[in-house]
Amino acid sequence: MDLEARKLMSEALVGAGTSVWAWDLADDALTGMDGSVALLGYQPGDLPATQQAWDSVIHPEDLAANDAAYQAHAAGKTSAYESEYRARAKDGSWRWLAERGRIVEWSPDGAPRRMVGTLTDVTLRKQAELEAAERDERLRQITRHVPGLLYQFRLPRDGRGVFPYVSERCRDVLGLDPQELMHNASLLFGRIDPADRQRTNRMLEDWTHTQTARRIEFRYLHPNGHQRWMLGVSSPRAEADGTVVWHGYLEDITEYRELERARELAAAAEAANRAKTEFLSRMSHELRTPLNAVLGFTQLLELDQTDPLSPGQRHRLGLVRESGEHLLRMISDLLDHSRIEAGQLSIDLVDVPLPELLRECVDMLHPAAQAADVRLHWGHLDDPLRVRADPTRLRQVVINLLSNAIKYNRRGGEVRLEARHEEGRMVALRVIDTGVGIAPAHLPSLFEPFNRLGQRRSGIEGTGIGLAITRGLVTLMHGRIDVNSVLDKGSTFSVLLPDASPPRTQDVNLPM
Known part of the structure; x- marks a missing residue:
């Protein structure tokens, strides 16, 4: 093949992105260098026709792997030398080249003497592979998250x-x-x-x-x-x-189904609670009307001087009145409890002077304490003392706690009422009694409605919802109620409410 034909073939190969080369290892002389450099945009003569000069355009990170591929072939470990690497083009960009060659001549001492091969620009393929790898990685990241x-x-x-x-x-x-x-x-x-x-x-x-x-x-x-x-x-x-x-x-979707089931149950419970509250509200009104009439007539009979009752009749009529009053209290408690559970009990929070309210409650319950032979007296009382509460509902809380302390006390026992400032801008109101106490096993169930903790056969009247109402009211007033009790020693109920008192001056003890 003449020189012109070889030149034409070389140009055709370069146009197709490939060049053919030969390397004389003894003289480090590369033949076909013009085609190789043309793949990178260089002109003939821009680079010396040596392997050392060609190594200077190979990316530094790819030199070691490229040399290892040649050494493996020279050692007979591979049938051909194959390597893909980046080479710097004349415009400064990096092009991907795929090189393949074979040693075709050896020196008498067994050293490689002559090698031939091809060089192909595979930049487009590499870019496509990298883009595909990036797409695959994006897909993996999406599917992973x-x-x-x-x-x-x-x-x-x-x-x-x-x-x-x-x-x-x-x-x-x-x-x-x-x-x-x-x-x-x-x-x-x-x-x-x-x-x-x-x-x-x-x-x-x-x-x-x-x-x-x-x-x-x-x-x-x-x-x-x-x-x-x-x-x-x-x-x-x-x-x-x-x-x-x-x-x-x-x-x-297990959690979704459980949540949906919980929502359905909650909606059903809420509907049942509304129906229960509405029923109890209507029934309370229906029951109160005839019950108030019964109580009114018993009072008229007790006060009738024109036709006085005999002692026996007066006693029996008193039992009727007491039972009616007890039933009326049960109806009121039941209605309060239902409204609290349904979130329909309105609370009007104001600053309440605590000593005056406590005095009213103590005065109201003195007759009951005297009848039970229980001493009702003051303990420690800070002054001034105001709480943020609903006065009507707070009075109901105090009366419930004092009533229980008297009711479940022993003859000759005592009930002490204390109130003082606590840390964190709270006021602690404590009702301390020397009564029968509460067994440790019963404490977790103390505030459950309709649970009288074994007192059903004690002969002491009660509905079993008083403490449940008390805790509900305290919670609505942004407070909390705690209890500390020792069986056969007595109990201490503590109600903590937000402090609305002005700056303190001094502590006082009020006589009963």
Whole structure:
């Protein structure tokens, strides 16, 4: 082949992105260098025709791997030298080159003497590979962070379905290895609850015929032993050979279903609570009217001087009146408790002078204390003392606590009332008694409604909801109630309410 033909062939190869070279290792002389440099935009003569000069344009990070590929071939470990590396073009950019060669001549001492090969510009291919790798990585990141798993499911005509693709979230959602599931689809289908399996299979058949996007929910036995609810959303597509391919999404919706169930139960409970409150409210009014009439007539009979009652009649009539008053109190307590539970009890918070309110409560309960042979007296009382509360409801709280302290006391016992400032801008009101106390086992149930803690047979009247109402009222006034009790020694009930007092001056003890 003459020089002109070789030049024409070289130009044609360079135009196709390839050059042919030969390397004389003894003299470090490269033949075909003009074609090689042309791939990088250089002109003939811009680079010396040596391997050392060519190494100067190879990216520093790729030099070691390139030399290792040559050494492996020179040592006979590979049949050819193959290397891909970056080389700096004349415009300063980096081009990807694929080089392939073979040693074709050896020196008598066994050293390589002559090598030939090709050099190809593969920048476009490399860029396409890098872009594909970036897309794959973006897809991996997306599938790794979505709540469920993405999948492709193929169902050939023979009915043996396979998962060609399952995202990494398979481990988190199904507890299965993605590679194992792609190898054996029954790992998933075999764990569907038998009660849902037939329905799931029927829907798969329906999807196969209609080829419309569908969603299905089914129970799944997780490898950890727990039953989980799964939601599958999938779109089928038929291929020419009759295979149906689904692309879909599978998510664990157990928490969603439990939340929805809880919402349904809460809505039902709220509706039942409203109905109960409305019923009790109506019934209380219906019962109060005739009951007030009964109490009114008993009082008239007791006060009638024109036709006085005999002692026996007066005693029996007193029992009727006391029972009616007790029933009226029960109705009022029941209504209060229902309103508190339903959140329908209105509270009007104002600054309340505490000593005056406590004095009223003590005066009101003195007759009951005297009748029970219980001494009711003051303990420590800070001054000035004001709390942020509803005066009517606070009075109800104090009366409930004092009444219980008297009722469950012993003859000759005592009830002490204290009130003082506490840290954190709170006021502590304490009712301390020397009564029967409360067993430790009963303390957790103390504020449960209708629980009299074994006092039903004690002969002491009560509805079992007084303390439940008391705690509800205290909570509505942004306070809390605590109890400390020792069986057969007595109890201390502490009510803490927001402090509304001006700056303190001095502490005082009020005589009874």
